[in-house]
Every structure is written in structure tokens, then in C-alpha cells.
Amino acid sequence: MSTVKPIYLDYAATTPVAPEVAQAMNACLTADGLFANPASDHAFGDLAKGAVTKAANALAKLLNCNSDELVFTSGATESNNLAIKGAFEFYAARLERPHFITSKIEHKAVLDVAEWLEQRGVLVTRLEPDSNGLISAQQVAEALTEDTVLVSIQHVNNELGCIQPIAEIAKVLANHGARLHVDAAQSVGKITVDVVELGIDYLSLSAHKFYGPKGAGALYVRSQPRARLRPQQHGGLQQQGLRSGTLPVHQVVGLGKAAEVANESLAADMQTIGALREQLEQALSELDGVTINAAGAERVAGICNVSFDGIAGDSLLAGLPHIMLSSGSACTSDNGEPSYVLRALGHDDRSAEASLRISIGRFTSAADIEAAAADISELVTQLRSVSPWWQLDESAVLATAMSLAWGDEAKLLRNADGSLSWKAAGRGELLAMLPIALTFYEKHGSVDGLVAAIEVDLEIATDRRYLLLLVEDLFRELDSQ
Ligand SMILES: Cc1ncc(COP(=O)(O)O)c(C=O)c1O
Numbered sequence: 001m002s003t004v005k006p007i008y009l010d011y012a013a014t015t016p017v018a019p020e021v022a023q024a025m026n027a028c029l030t031a032d033g034l035f036a037n038p039a040s041d042h043a044f045g046d047l048a049k050g051a052v053t054k055a056a057n058a059l060a061k062l063l064n065c066n067s068d069e070l071v072f073t074s075g076a077t078e079s080n081n082l083a084i085k086g087a088f089e090f091y092a093a094r095l096e097r098p099h100f101i102t103s104k105i106e107h108k109a110v111l112d113v114a115e116w117l118e119q120r121g122v123l124v125t126r127l128e129p130d131s132n133g134l135i136s137a138q139q140v141a142e143a144l145t146e147d148t149v150l151v152s153i154q155h156v157n158n159e160l161g162c163i164q165p166i167a168e169i170a171k172v173l174a175n176h177g178a179r180l181h182v183d184a185a186q187s188v189g190k191i192t193v194d195v196v197e198l199g200i201d202y203l204s205l206s207a208h209k210f211y212g213p214k215g216a217g218a219l220y221v222r223s224q225p226r227a228r229l230r231p232q233q234h235g236g237l238q239q240q241g242l243r244s245g246t247l248p249v250h251q252v253v254g255l256g257k258a259a260e261v262a263n264e265s266l267a268a269d270m271q272t273i274g275a276l277r278e279q280l281e282q283a284l285s286e287l288d289g290v291t292i293n294a295a296g297a298e299r300v301a302g303i304c305n306v307s308f309d310g311i312a313g314d315s316l317l318a319g320l321p322h323i324m325l326s327s328g329s330a331c332t333s334d335n336g337e338p339s340y341v342l343r344a345l346g347h348d349d350r351s352a353e354a355s356l357r358i359s360i361g362r363f364t365s366a367a368d369i370e371a372a373a374a375d376i377s378e379l380v381t382q383l384r385s386v387s388p389w390w391q392l393d394e395s396a397v398l399a400t401a402m403s404l405a406w407g408d409e410a411k412l413l414r415n416a417d418g419s420l421s422w423k424a425a426g427r428g429e430l431l432a433m434l435p436i437a438l439t440f441y442e443k444h445g446s447v448d449g450l451v452a453a454i455e456v457d458l459e460i461a462t463d464r465r466y467l468l469l470l471v472e473d474l475f476r477e478l479d480s481q
Contacts, residue, residue, distance in 0.1 A: 021257045063203065070221075080110050163297065180202070322375075
């Protein structure tokens with residue numbers, strides 16, 4: 001590797017707090033600062049309340065709304081829960097089978113709420129994205145029923161960076177009673193988000209995605225025409241009763257300061273970060289077999305999702321310990337499953353695993369990108385040199401397996417260009433192989449023996465699951481003859 005310096009390229013998972021944000025938060029913690037309860041009826045309380053109002057004004061400016069349309073929460077997860085459950089509780093009570101429309105590639109903080117609603121009798125439609133991760137207004141229009149209470153579509157996808165056509169979706173809903181909720185955790189502070197222009201009823205955001213603190217967020221709730229919801233948290237009736245609990249002044253001030261900085265630096269950030277992503281994608285595209293996912297969609301500047309043909313995904317992340325990035329969303333990568341977002345775009349498990357989400361932010365430098373691109377390219381090239389799939393088609397890998405298992409019966413040919421091909425595909429030969437294949441299974445009991453034989457005899461690394469699929473394919477083919 002050309003560098004061992006750690007490089008942070010996971011800004012979509014979270015961002016560091018901006019220095020001016022940390023400073024503003026720090027001034028709200030200790031006895032000499034704005035530590036008081038903003039609901040307290042005394043001078044210190046008034047000072048804290050003033051700081052909260054200032055923060056709300058900065059955030060309202062960023063979203064083009066009024067500050068009294070904002071409810072402070074602990075982040076986008078809570079905002080999503082409050083908006084979706086709250087809207088259903090308010091509007092769906094009189095409906096026999098209320099209906100919810102969302103997409104298959106929402107964040108879990110929406111998908112799991114959808115499942116929760118489903119368990120309580122709500123009919124849920126999960127729209128399929130196109131190959132660029134986009135949901136169209138037409139799809140929403142076709143899914144609408146007279147019982148549709150709410151549509152929830154994210155603004156920017158957290159893995160792909162694609163920007164959904166929210167204004168068009170809102171237009172479809174304009175003549176319908178259904179409300180529009182938008183999870184904007186990945187767009188606020190990164191692209192212009194104008195709730196009026198976009199026609200949004202509820203919008204969720206998280207401060208830590210744009211250089212504010214973790215554990216702070218907000219829900220925008222439209223006042224004209226009024227979007228309603230039932231509170232999900234009960235107590236001291238703070239925030240017009242929509243979200244009880246003492247306001248954490250330092251968190252709210254941090255969120256407000258992050259919004260203030262974004263108001264000033266959004267355009268410049270977009271330009272610099274966009275140029276860095278261009279640099280990264282150009283460098284990675286010098287390799288063969290690279291797909292930039294959702295490249296056909298308009299994307300937020302900081303996210304690059306890239307798949308590499310012919311390698312195993314776990315070796316990819318394991319080979320880049322000094323680069324902080326993820327193979328999917330950090331929020332769901334704990335479960336070790338291949339990304340459901342990439343699978344919804346048509347990737348198989350292997351391709352979804354051999355993908356990286358590289359996300360760039362305000363503190364990324366051109367040197368970081370240059371080093372990361374060089375290290376990723378070097379690793380991919382190295383992994384491909386020992387990969388049985390790279391530039392071998394599936395039948396060639398199968399032929400390798402067959403030739404080892406059945407010797408002369410399957411004719412494995414090496415072509416002039418060095419590639420392998422399989423020449424035993426005739427119906428008669430396949431039929432003749434059936435008893436041999438069965439003998440092979442009797443002898444080895446499983447595909448493991450075959451994998452070991454290939455690894456030892458051919459000195460190539462094999463992927464057990466992949467080989468298993470190929471051998472299963474062979475048996476299916478034999479079955480159908
Ligand atoms: C699109 C999207 N929605 C919601 C969330 C949840 O945000 P938080 O964990 O701050 O509540 C995230 C965070 O990854 C996200 O990317």
C-alpha cells in the first residue's frame with residue numbers, strides 16, 4: 001500500500017462536528033454558560049430559550065420554513081418514527097385498511113416503521129427503484145388508493161446518493177388527501193432543501209450528517225395547509241406538546257450552528273466535494289470491470305457507490321483497514337448482509353458484497369482521494385489476480401470444477417488467449433456424466449472436497465458458495481436433460 005495514513009471517507013455515516021459547532025455547544029454546558037432549562041421562567045431560562053430560538057431560526061432559514069414548524073428530536077430515526085406513526089395515528093383512525101406508500105430502498109428507520117404499521121393492519125406498498133435507484137412520480141400515482149394516508153420517500157439515498165424527484169411526487173399528491181413525508185437525513189446541508197418548493201408535509205433530518213452533533217435532529221411539520229400528527233412521546237408538553245422532554249440546549253444549538261454554517265458554505269461545499277468525487281470516479285474507472293452505481297441519476301456530491309467485478313467483497317473491506325468506508329449503510333452493515341439497496345437495483349449477492357460506499361465531505365482533501373483511489377485500485381488488481389471469477393465466464397469455472405471431478409469426461413479447454421472454456425455440453429455427454437456426478441457426490445458427500453481439490457491442484461482461491469451454486473446448476477441442467 002502506498003500509504004498507511006488513516007483516511008476518513010465515511011461522511012454519509014457521520015461527519016465530525018465542525019469547530020464552530022463544537023465551540024457553540026461548549027458555551028451551553030457549564031455554570032458560566034447557557035446551561036439553564038429553556039422552559040424555566042427566569043433570566044437564565046430566557047437566555048437558554050433565546051439560544052434555542054436562534055438555532056430554530058437558522059435551521060428554518062436552511063429549509064425555507066418558519067421556526068415554529070420545527071420540532072427538535074434526537075435525530076432522523078426519531079423524526080421518521082414521529083412523522084409516520086404520528087400521521088397514521090392522526091389520520092387513519094376512521095379507515096378500515098389504511099394504506100402507506102414507501103420504497104424498497106428507504107433507510108431502516110422508515111422500513112422498520114412500515115413493518116410495524118403492517119403488523120397493525122396497515123396495507124404497505126414498497127415501490128421498486130429503477131436501475132439508478134429512482135422512484136418515479138408515476139409509480140406513486142399508480143400506487144395511490146383512496147385509503148392512502150401517507151407517502152414516505154427519502155430525498156437522497158444513503159448508499160447511492162441518488163436524489164429522488166420529490167417535487168414531482170408532491171405534485172401527484174396535491175389533489176389527493178395523502179401527505180408526503182421525506183427522510184432528508186442525507187440531503188439537508190448537502191443540497192438545497194426548500195420545503196415549500198418541494199411541497200413537503202413532514203421532513204426528517206439529523207444534525208450529525210452535516211457537521212452537527214449526534215443525537216440531535218428535527219422534524220419539519222407543515223403549517224399551511226396544516227399537517228397533523230399525534231405525539232409519540234408524552235410528558236411535559238414541550239414543543240407544542242408534539243415532543244415532550246426538556247430541550248437539550250447544547251444539542252439544539254449545535255444543530256442550529258451547523259445549519260448556520262451550511263447556509264453560508266453549502267454552494268462552495270457542493271462544488272469542492274463534487275470535484276473530489278469526480279477525481280475519485282475517474283481514477284477508479286481506469287480499472288476494467290468497475291460500475292459506478294446510480295451514475296445515471298442526479299446524485300448528491302459526496303457519495304460514490306462503486307462495484308468491482310470478479311472479487312469477493314469481504315476481502316475488499318478487509319484489505320483497506322486504513323480507509324474508513326463501508327460496504328453499505330453503516331446503520332445496517334452490522335448484520336453482515338449484502339446491501340438490500342444494491343439488491344433492489346438488480347445486483348446479485350456477490351456483486352452487492354463487492355461494492356463500496358465511499359463518501360466525501362468538507363474535510364476531505366485531493367491528496368486523500370488520490371491515495372485512497374490508488375490503494376483501492378492496487379487491492380482490486382491484486383484480488384483479481386487470485387480470483388477464479390475474474391475474466392473467466394461461469395462455464396469456464398464450472399469446467400474447471402468438472403474437469404477436476406470427472407477428468408477426461410468433461411473437456412476443459414484452454415483457449416489461445418489463455419481463457420478457459422467448457423466443451424462437454426452435448427446432451428449425450430451430459431447424460432453420460434450423470435452417474436459420474438452422482439459417484440462424485442457419494443465420494444465427497446459435499447462440494448467441499450471439490451473446493452479443496454481446486455485450491456490445491458490449481459492453486460487458485462475459490463469461493464465455496466459460488467462453486468456450490470455452479471455445481472447445483474450442473475445438477476439442475478442434468479436433471480432437465
Ligand atoms: C437516510 C437516513 N435516514 C435516517 C437515518 C438515521 O439517522 P440517525 O441515526 O441520526 O437517527 C440515516 C442515518 O444513517 C440516514 O442515512
